[in-house]
Amino acid sequence: MTPGVVIVGAGHAGARCAHALRQAGYAGSVTLLGDEGAEPYERPPLSKSFLLEDGRLAPIAPAASYAAAGIVLRPSARAIAIDPAARRVDLADGASIDYRHLVLATGSVARMPAFTGLEPGDVLALRNAADAARLRKVLRPGQRVLLIGGGFVGLEVAASATRLGCRVTVVEKQPRLLPRAVSAWAAERVLALHAGQGVEVRLGRAPVDIVRAGPAFRYVLDDGTQGEADVVLAGMGAMPDVALAERAGLAMNPPPVHGVLVDAACRTSAQGIHAIGDIAAPRDASGGCRIRLESWENAERQAARAAAAIVRAEQGDEPSPAEAAADEAPWFWTDQFDMNLQIVGWPAGATRYVAREAGAGKAVGFHFDAAGVLVGAELFNSGRDRRIVRQLVAAGRGVAAAELADPAVPLATALRNAQQRGPAAAPNDSRS
Numbered sequence: 349m350t351p352g353v354v355i356v357g358a359g360h361a362g363a364r365c366a367h368a369l370r371q372a373g374y375a376g377s378v379t380l381l382g383d384e385g386a387e388p389y390e391r392p393p394l395s396k397s398f399l400l401e402d403g404r405l406a407p408i409a410p411a412a413s414y415a416a417a418g419i420v421l422r423p424s425a426r427a428i429a430i431d432p433a434a435r436r437v438d439l440a441d442g443a444s445i446d447y448r449h450l451v452l453a454t455g456s457v458a459r460m461p462a463f464t465g466l467e468p469g470d471v472l473a474l475r476n477a478a479d480a481a482r483l484r485k486v487l488r489p490g491q492r493v494l495l496i497g498g499g500f501v502g503l504e505v506a507a508s509a510t511r512l513g514c515r516v517t518v519v520e521k522q523p524r525l526l527p528r529a530v531s532a533w534a535a536e537r538v539l540a541l542h543a544g545q546g547v548e549v550r551l552g553r554a555p556v557d558i559v560r561a562g563p564a565f566r567y568v569l570d571d572g573t574q575g576e577a578d579v580v581l582a583g584m585g586a587m588p589d590v591a592l593a594e595r596a597g598l599a600m601n602p603p604p605v606h607g608v609l610v611d612a613a614c615r616t617s618a619q620g621i622h623a624i625g626d627i628a629a630p631r632d633a634s635g636g637c638r639i640r641l642e643s644w645e646n647a648e649r650q651a652a653r654a655a656a657a658i659v660r661a662e663q664g665d666e667p668s669p670a671e672a673a674a675d676e677a678p679w680f681w682t683d684q685f686d687m688n689l690q691i692v693g694w695p696a697g698a699t700r701y702v703a704r705e706a707g708a709g710k711a712v713g714f715h716f717d718a719a720g721v722l723v724g725a726e727l728f729n730s731g732r733d734r735r736i737v738r739q740l741v742a743a744g745r746g747v748a749a750a751e752l753a754d755p756a757v758p759l760a761t762a763l764r765n766a767q768q769r770g771p772a773a774a775p776n777d778s779r780s
């Protein structure tokens with residue numbers, strides 16, 4: 349077979365990229381290598397409906413669509429090495445595949461705590477279908493669940509476990525929940541939601557010791573508090589799975605924003621190699637990466653971007669590294685209990701906010717930077733407003749905080765006024 353595109357990682361970004369290549373007219377071979385032994389599936393339901401409902405996986409694309417599109421899906425073909433000079437991928441079974449373009453989409457691995465008294469597997473995590481199936485078995489009514497860390501996935505599991513009748517304790521070492529991802533305003537609401545549903549949230553605390561105690565676990569927190577749990581789960585976030593990329597010598601962004609450095613077309617430092625999804629660390633004007641996204645939409649967007657770049661390269665039309673990508677503000681969501689929280693842009697880094705309260709759990713927080721530019725928004729149970737809120741965040745400067753805070757002023761009016769006012773005007777009546 350003439351070398352074509354090889355995609356390592358049959359997860360969200362990898363599967364989407366394979367299909368996007370065909371949609372963009374790529375006619376060469378496309379091989380999608382996975383290591384989970386399953387067809388690509390959506391991860392967001394794993395912490396939500398998979399645990400609460402039928403335990404069924406939601407496929408990213410119909411099973412037949414791969415063959416129909418001429419995509420060779422190999423779900424049990426783990427890549428173990430890349431030779432960028434030879435343009436070759438070595439597989440765990442001893443075989444190797446030559447490529448013309450390689451797309452790395454290896455996703456993330458869970459960050460795990462280290463306690464000397466525990467065996468591997470004692471602390472559970474949730475990254476993939478196998479983890480979710482394991483968790484589904486143990487989240488039974490009455491079980492005591494200790495969740496280490498209050499990240500998004502962890503809090504989603506806390507909500508699902510509580511709904512399943514478990515007694516959940518969340519221990520978060522930061523003084524508030526989700527400090528890097530959401531504003532203090534949103535974190536307070538999330539905390540109130542969990543506390544109201546009976547989740548015990550211990551902020552500013554961390555476990556210092558966990559040991560097995562028969563079928564259960566005994567733990568000690570850093571304030572001396574002791575407790576017992578039947579299930580211990582890591583909710584400490586994830587790390588990009590960059591082992592292959594590092595061994596291949598690709599340029600990396602160092603921790604804490606660890607990842608494979610890419611340009612706007614998701615191209616890495618090695619000729620013919622792209623990186624997309626959770627592992628990709630987009631280079632900014634400084635030459636490094638300050639923000640790496642781990643979200644569904646980012647996987648979708650980068651998959652399409654890499655596919656387009658590969659098709660252009662085949663046509664001899666290489667985008668320049670500086671070529672700007674017209675990026676919309678990022679968007680991601682989380683579902684916990686009856687709360688749907690959608691985050692647009694960068695609210696966590698803002699200095700001021702106004703809240704638009706619409707009652708019945710519906711609210712939007714609009715976040716401004718020190719210069720009065722609207723940089724992000726957090727929508728509680730207000731998903732219908734997402735489209736216009738994204739437009740407001742895109743408008744940025746000139747959006748009047750007072751109009752946003754007043755539910756009587758339609759958001760469309762606030763947007764129109766901002767567009768008429770232009771970028772010179774800046775709001776100044778938001779709360780710090």
Ligand SMILES: Cc1cc2nc3c(=O)[nH]c(=O)nc-3n(C[C@H](O)[C@H](O)[C@H](O)COP(=O)(O)OP(=O)(O)OC[C@H]3O[C@@H](n4cnc5c(N)ncnc54)[C@H](O)[C@@H]3O)c2cc1C
Pocket residue numbers: 356357358359360361362381382383384390391392393394395425426427428453454455456474475476501589592624625626627641642643644645647679680681682683
């Ligand atoms: C439980 C959970 C809930 C989530 N909920 C939300 C949500 O509500 N909203 C949101 O915006 N985002 C959510 N996300 C995040 C989103 O799903 C991820 O950002 C997205 O899946 C990233 O896509 P990816 O392709 O980079 O990685 P993944 O989808 O993780 O896929 C990577 C794949 O590569 C495989 N792989 C790794 N190494 C190799 C190798 N050497 N050879 C072959 N295959 C390999 C892995 O096994 C995996 O199948 C959630 C994630 C999880 C885990």
